[in-house]
Amino acid sequence: MTANDAVSEWALADLEAVEHLGGRIAAVLEPGDVVALEGPLGAGKTSLARAILRGCGFAGEVPSPTFTIIELYEPPLTRLPVVHADFYRVSSLRERDELGLTDYRRGAVLLAEWPEKIGGFSEDPQCLRIGIAFAATGRWATIERGDAWRNRML
Ligand SMILES: Nc1ncnc2c1ncn2[C@@H]1O[C@H](COP(=O)(O)OP(=O)(O)OP(=O)(O)O)[C@@H](O)[C@H]1O
Numbered sequence: 376m377t378a379n380d381a382v383s384e385w386a387l388a389d390l391e392a393v394e395h396l397g398g399r400i401a402a403v404l405e406p407g408d409v410v411a412l413e414g415p416l417g418a419g420k421t422s423l424a425r426a427i428l429r430g431c432g433f434a435g436e437v438p439s440p441t442f443t444i445i446e447l448y449e450p451p452l453t454r455l456p457v458v459h460a461d462f463y464r465v466s467s468l469r470e471r472d473e474l475g476l477t478d479y480r481r482g483a484v485l486l487a488e489w490p491e492k493i494g495g496f497s498e499d500p501q502c503l504r505i506g507i508a509f510a511a512t513g514r515w516a517t518i519e520r521g522d523a524w525r526n527r528m529l
């Protein structure tokens with residue numbers, strides 16, 4: 376599916392489909408973008424973040440940032456800096472402010488798991504919001520584009 380609508384639905388029947396979507400997103404990422412990965416525990420947020428990182432050229436192992444909260448990937452290992460974050464364990468605004476996210480994000484792409492824990496990014500025109508839900512076969516993803524994503528083909 377390549378619909379460029381503000382909201383589109385994607386069938387992710389298996390990890391191969393996740394890899395494919397990750398590659399398409401990676402191909403059009405620009406500095407300052409946020410990919411907000413929403414969905415319940417085990418939905419596949421980290422799996423899609425890994426696929427995006429691989430699409431950005433990263434060939435190594437990608438740990439889940441559950442405990443470190445933030446992992447940084449930089450050129451030459453990736454084509455642009457990528458911040459992979461999991462905000463599940465962030466429970467206060469003070470903790471959020473202490474992460475130094477603004478500094479990490481400068482010139483980088485942010486892949487954010489559990490974005491709602493820090494207030495979400497729905498106001499950000501550079502946000503690509505991806506909600507993943509369990510389906511009979513694999514998962515469904517609902518993709519919502521911020522204005523800066525409207526003329527980028529997925
Ligand atoms: N589209 C898919 N089809 C089938 N299995 C999938 C799909 N996406 C992910 N999985 C599997 O679901 C499991 C959980 O995936 P993952 O760790 O990416 O979830 P998560 O949303 O990051 O979880 P958490 O909320 O704990 O961070 C993994 O075993 C993964 O292989």
Ligand SMILES: [Mg+2]
Binds near residue numbers: 420461488
């Ligand atoms: Mg995860």
